[in-house]
Amino acid sequence: MNEYILQVRNLHKYFAELEVLKGINLDVSKGEIISIIGSSGSGKSTLLRCINFLEQPTQGQIIYHGVNFTERQQDLIDLRKNIAMVFQQFNLFNNLSVIDNLTIAPVKVLHKDKTASKAKAMEILDLVGMKEFAYKNTKLLSGGQKQRVAIARSLMMDPEIILFDEPTSALDPEMVGEVLDVMKNLAQTGITMLIVTHEMQFAREISDRVIFMHEGIVHEEGLPEEIFMHPKETRTQDFLKRVIKG
């Protein structure tokens, strides 16, 4: 055992001939909040998706609590029970009501009691300010509401880590705040978060560590102050100039 709960070792990912990840190394400690920034196409989403095996790593290791899951694919479900994911497009289940979106996985995957799950779902919905929408159809919700429900859904599994892939990028500007607020509250609870985001101010406030990715490698990483105020690499500087100018 070591102090890290998640380790990514020399991760390579090819899509056919295209090498998207070129040897990523990343160690995550419990409770750490890590923001991943970088321009579009640099491989941020692919990195997150490899961590919970929505994409098969071509080479390298994903080690969770000392277990190398690249060699334990039959136990993937155990990994996914503990590492939740929040998507850019929310990906709510359209055939289920808000509360059923929350309870389906605990009931079917963890074999939790349905009534208990519902009670828990109501608590979590309350946490994200969506309690009064519990029995609504998901398609009646705004983007920001959908994303808050999606976050609530991921919390139902009591995950140790949540992966966020640009959770506010598909939202109208006026809805970004409500989702970021929920994430900030979440950060207080000590849960481990890996966040791909273009919200630089938010990343700076919330993160323990910031990772800048460029063309499939971790180009620079450090404390938020270091990366945002004194980036060493010219590519990091260029990127920040571009995004902060807007």
Added chain:
Amino acid sequence: MSRLVKGILTFVVAFAIIFALQQNESVLASDIETDSQEIIEAYDNIRFYSSYNYQTLTEDRLNQLIVDFYVPATYGDVTITWSLTSDFLTLSDNIETISVQSTSGLVDISVYHVSIVKVPTILQGDQVFELVGYFQYQDVSATSSYFGTLVPTIPDTFYGGVLYTFIRYIKLFLEGAALTLGISLVGTVIGFFLALLIVSGKTLTISDFDTSFVRAMKQVLQKISSFYIVLFRGTPMIVQASFFWYGLGLFGDALLCGLFVVSLNTAAYIAEIIRGGINSIESGQTEASKSLGMTRFQTMRYIILPQAIKNSMPAIGNEFVINIKDTAVLSVIGIFELFNQTRKIAGMHYRQLEAYFVVAIIYLVLTYTVTSLLKRVEKRMDLPVKELPSSN
């Protein structure tokens, strides 16, 4: 529009009931009461003759009259006189002689002529009449009643023929339509469940971590499902029906065999519809489901299939409508569904045009009604709005 459909349906059903009630039981002559052997013999042996070639009319033919006929004036030494009151028939006063064929060659017999003065229209319907015979031998006499039916004949005009065909054979048409609807509906429902099996086979995914045995099994199932779909979509249903019924002699009951063929055929089409429905669900929901630890089966069962099926409902309903038309080919294996009933009806008067015109209308009413009913159900079901596919 739906009012029109309702109107037509009410009309059809009302006619069916009226004509079902009007069905006559076979009308027999009442028994005669007398001690006279001669009269009893006369009563037992007299025959009625059709004016057409002087054919003998059986009791039953007296119930299907469309031409004049003759009643005997004597039998042996018994004289018979007749009375008949009807708006449609008259009985002549004077005796005529006709030559009829008997075992001893042509014999002349004395008869009264019953002539049709007015043909009932199809709207007036069958006309029952009572013919009373007075049997007289020396000073003994007895009476006997005979009942017959004058039936409407098919008019020469097209519209008359259509109306006649429709009303006279409404029961046969309705029986055929009921069978057609029944086979189509049951076939579509069974086809739907078979389709779920086929789709499961066809959408099996082979993962890198399957054992070689599991992998081989999955490949075989995939191949079978694909082959099934190609086979049933690529051959005409009339060939499938003939193959299973005449070729393999399945079930020994044409109706079961027909239902079997329609179900298998529909399954192939619905399988492709549902597969399309599955493909149209954004992959994001599958990924969300996976990321929550759900298995492929759970994802299909609880997330993807319910949506795919819901989205496929209009197309599946359409398969039902297509089946209403396509089950006509089952006539080839001798099922009396709507089309085959019509062939039978068309043959009765050699009036193909009118019969097929009527059945075309009935098919139209069926398909139109079912289509508008399904549309309503679809509106009620409130199909889900599709979201934009995920960009990453």
